[in-house]
Amino acid sequence: MHLDLASEFSEFLLFFLSLLLSREREREGTRAKGNAGVFFICLSDLDFLSRHVARGNGVLCFPGESHARESFPLNQRVELSELRARDRARHGRILQGSNGVVDFPVDGSSDPYLVGLYFTRVQLGSPPRDFYVQIDTGSDLLWVSCNSCNGCPKSSGLKIELNSFDPSSSSTASLVSCSDEMCTLAVQTSDSQCSAENNQCAYSFQYGDGSGTTGYYVSDMLYFDTILGESMTANSSSSIVFGCSNYQSGDLTKTDRAVDGIFGFGQQGLSVISQLSSRGVTPKVFSHCLKGGSNGGGILVLGEIVEPSIVYSPLVPSQPHYNLNMQSIAVNGQILPIDPAVFATSSNQGTIVDSGTTLAYLAGEAYDIFVNAITAAVSQSVTPLHSDGNHCYIISGSVDEIFPPVSLNFEGSASMILKPGEYLLLMGSSAGTSRWCIGFQRVQDQGITILGDLVLKDKIFIYDLVRQRIGWANYDCSLAVNVSATSGKDQFINAGQLSVSSSSRDGLYKLIPAIVAAFIVHISVFGGFLLL
Numbered sequence: 001m002h003l004d005l006a007s008e009f010s011e012f013l014l015f016f017l018s019l020l021l022s023r024e025r026e027r028e029g030t031r032a033k034g035n036a037g038v039f040f041i042c043l044s045d046l047d048f049l050s051r052h053v054a055r056g057n058g059v060l061c062f063p064g065e066s067h068a069r070e071s072f073p074l075n076q077r078v079e080l081s082e083l084r085a086r087d088r089a090r091h092g093r094i095l096q097g098s099n100g101v102v103d104f105p106v107d108g109s110s111d112p113y114l115v116g117l118y119f120t121r122v123q124l125g126s127p128p129r130d131f132y133v134q135i136d137t138g139s140d141l142l143w144v145s146c147n148s149c150n151g152c153p154k155s156s157g158l159k160i161e162l163n164s165f166d167p168s169s170s171s172t173a174s175l176v177s178c179s180d181e182m183c184t185l186a187v188q189t190s191d192s193q194c195s196a197e198n199n200q201c202a203y204s205f206q207y208g209d210g211s212g213t214t215g216y217y218v219s220d221m222l223y224f225d226t227i228l229g230e231s232m233t234a235n236s237s238s239s240i241v242f243g244c245s246n247y248q249s250g251d252l253t254k255t256d257r258a259v260d261g262i263f264g265f266g267q268q269g270l271s272v273i274s275q276l277s278s279r280g281v282t283p284k285v286f287s288h289c290l291k292g293g294s295n296g297g298g299i300l301v302l303g304e305i306v307e308p309s310i311v312y313s314p315l316v317p318s319q320p321h322y323n324l325n326m327q328s329i330a331v332n333g334q335i336l337p338i339d340p341a342v343f344a345t346s347s348n349q350g351t352i353v354d355s356g357t358t359l360a361y362l363a364g365e366a367y368d369i370f371v372n373a374i375t376a377a378v379s380q381s382v383t384p385l386h387s388d389g390n391h392c393y394i395i396s397g398s399v400d401e402i403f404p405p406v407s408l409n410f411e412g413s414a415s416m417i418l419k420p421g422e423y424l425l426l427m428g429s430s431a432g433t434s435r436w437c438i439g440f441q442r443v444q445d446q447g448i449t450i451l452g453d454l455v456l457k458d459k460i461f462i463y464d465l466v467r468q469r470i471g472w473a474n475y476d477c478s479l480a481v482n483v484s485a486t487s488g489k490d491q492f493i494n495a496g497q498l499s500v501s502s503s504s505r506d507g508l509y510k511l512i513p514a515i516v517a518a519f520i521v522h523i524s525v526f527g528g529f530l531l532l
Contacts (some may be wrong), residue, residue, distance in 0.1 A: 034123025102304035110453035125170035136356030140266035143243025153258035176217035211250025291477035292457035313410035325411035332404035349447025358453030
């Protein structure tokens with residue numbers, strides 16, 4: 001009994017110390033490459049540890065500096081890379097049931113004349129390969145181009161290297177059969193079907209812009225970084241079902257903005273967020289902060305960004321998309337005379353939040369009222385211009401000083417305040433003047449309003465699928481954010497710069513002397529028992 005207790009306590013202590021000192025090991029490891037005075041003090045020399053704790057010859061090493069390296073035999077030194085690998089393996093085991101926060105890199109921009117989309121990188125298969133996929137909250141499935149794809153682009157104007165997925169080259173890949181429960185779910189909730197001829201679960205999707213893709217479902221590993229705290233991430237993985245595209249059409253075939261596929265963040269069962277949250281890998285909430293401007297980029301996390309100014313509006317229930325109840329639009333504080341029924345959700349109308357849409361679209365019955373209100377507010381300061389069916393304005397001066405703010409008002413007293421650059425598009429400038437056009441487009445014959453990247457940029461957006469609500473707040477997306485992973489209690493970490501507050505960091509380091517003291521007592525007490 002004493003042996004078991006001592007072993008468990010020692011393993012916990014070794015693990016906890018390794019976590020606290022991982023950042024220092026990183027720094028010292030870098031310094032060690034060019035510093036002959038670096039050595040490692042290894043606790044494996046302690047009799048208690050060497051005989052009873054260090055199963056598998058495990059060694060805990062601390063970096064230091066000395067002129068007496070010869071006193072420490074090299075055969076007792078563990079490489080830093082091996083320690084990091086052990087840490088990551090342990091972190092992965094801990095995180096399997098802890099709803100960790102997953103961080104994805106973001107590239108691209110909302111500017112339709114530069115990129116016009118935001119995308120991220122995912123790693124799939126064994127060995128893992130990189131795939132660049134568009135971030136799309138308007139669809140559910142993650143799919144990438146297959147090696148057998150017809151019509152898939154081979155190069156991209158986004159200066160990224162395109163890849164194709166080959167199931168036969170991944171040791172962990174398997175095709176999804178007709179009897180698989182994920183196939184049953186796909187057939188029920190999406191444009192999927194099952195071929196009795198080859199027992200293969202397949203799909204065929206059409207997007208709102210007329211483009212489309214067909215392919216089949218594959219089960220394989222998704223690799224991702226789970227954030228632990230300051231500058232600490234764990235390499236994690238989970239098996240997911242995704243699409244392997246063997247045919248593409250429409251805009252998906254164009255090379256100017258070509259990516260490897262689409263990352264659907266919808267709320268149906270096939271989406272990655274639904275798959276991972278159902279297994280306890282991540283919380284059932286995700287957030288993004290898409291940076292505007294020419295540089296673009298931003299933050300995308302499976303977790304909840306925490307910001308005091310966030311307001312929430314409930315999702316319309318039983319909808320395939322992220323529908324909100326928009327109740328009114330105000331220009332410069334004045335509510336526009338638009339019948340609220342125009343925004344009511346039904347089969348062919350409503351307000352949808354969609355990161356896969358570049359611009360924004362307004363129901364036809366509201367469009368003219370909106371444009372006329374903008375024009376009236378700036379009539380004394382601009383020259384109106386109609387260009388190719390667009391409502392434009394020639395201005396001299398700052399667009400933010402000339403044009404009024406716009407407020408989109410939603411159920412729950414939640415207002416989304418749009419600055420001029422979030423409903424206007426800069427079309428060109430010359431000799432001190434610039435031409436700005438209304439970025440909202442008219443939707444003909446339908447009452448659908450779509451809030452795309454033009455509106456979503458420079459804001460935190462939270463998709464809380466547990467509480468069935470969406471939250472937002474204006475934010476500088478080049479800054480860091482705090483993220484909460486709720487698994488019994490809130491754990492706040494920083495996904496932008498992967499750092500914690502200085503008070504938390506000081507608290508961790510203040511614990512070290514106490515832990516070392518407890519460690520010494522632990523050795524003396526339990527060592528005495530074990531030597532009896």
